[in-house]
Amino acid sequence: MNARDTYDEELVRALLVTARENSSRLLSDGTLLGVLPGFSHPGRDFDVVAAARPGVHRYHEVQQPELQQVTWAVFPGYACEFAGPDRYSLEDARESFIRFLSPADLGREPVPFLRLWYDNTVTKGGTNGPDGILALPKTLQREIKLLEGAPGSFVRFENFRGQIFRAEWDAERTWTLLEESETAAPRPVGLADLLAFAEKALHD
Numbered sequence: 001m002n003a004r005d006t007y008d009e010e011l012v013r014a015l016l017v018t019a020r021e022n023s024s025r026l027l028s029d030g031t032l033l034g035v036l037p038g039f040s041h042p043g044r045d046f047d048v049v050a051a052a053r054p055g056v057h058r059y060h061e062v063q064q065p066e067l068q069q070v071t072w073a074v075f076p077g078y079a080c081e082f083a084g085p086d087r088y089s090l091e092d093a094r095e096s097f098i099r100f101l102s103p104a105d106l107g108r109e110p111v112p113f114l115r116l117w118y119d120n121t122v123t124k125g126g127t128n129g130p131d132g133i134l135a136l137p138k139t140l141q142r143e144i145k146l147l148e149g150a151p152g153s154f155v156r157f158e159n160f161r162g163q164i165f166r167a168e169w170d171a172e173r174t175w176t177l178l179e180e181s182e183t184a185a186p187r188p189v190g191l192a193d194l195l196a197f198a199e200k201a202l203h204d
Contacts, residue, residue: 004104019074032093035082046076056093075103078110112202113160118143122150
C-alpha cells in the first residue's frame with residue numbers, strides 16, 4: 001500500500017484488513033488486477049479494494065527484487081475502473097495500474113476503464129490491430145467530436161462491463177450510435193447527447 005501527498009491511516013487500515021480477510025478472493029491464481037466489490041469507508045467514494053500482482057506493479061523491482069516477487073499492491077478503487085479479468089493482457093494491466101489508476105493518490109477521482117478503437121478519414125488518426133488501446137475518457141470525447149465532417153470514420157469503445165458501442169458520422173444523419181451486442185440498427189443522436197451517453201456508459 002503506497003500513499004502520495006496525503007495519508008489516511010483509517011482508510012489504509014480498513015483496506016489492508018479487508019484485503020487480508022478476503023485474500024483468497026482477491027489474489028486468485030492468474031489474476032493480474034484483483035478486485036473485491038462492496039468496500040466502503042466514511043468520507044470516501046471508493047467502492048472496491050483492488051490488488052495488483054507482481055509484474056503489474058514494480059514497487060520493489062529494483063531495490064528488493066526478492067520481495068517484489070511476493071508482494072501484491074493493495075489500493076482503493078472504483079468498480080468502473082476494472083474490466084473482467086479476461087480483458088487484460090499483462091501489458092494492459094501494467095499500463096492501467098501505472099498510467100491510469102494512480103493507486104497512491106487517496107484523493108483521486110474515478111478513471112473508468114476504456115478500450116478504444118477509432119479511424120478518422122480526415123485526421124488520419126486511428127488505432128492499429130484488433131485489441132485497440134486503453135485510453136482516457138477525454139480521448140474518447142475528442143475523437144467523437146472529430147467524426148464531424150469525416151464520413152467513413154468511426155469510434156468504437158468498450159466499458160468496464162464489456163459493452164461495446166460504435167459511433168459514426170454521416171452527412172445526412174449526423175452522428176449515429178450502435179450498441180454492438182444488440183440487433184437494432186444504428187440510431188441517430190445529437191452530439192451533446194452522444195457525448196453525455198459516452199460519459200455515462202463509462203461510469204454506470
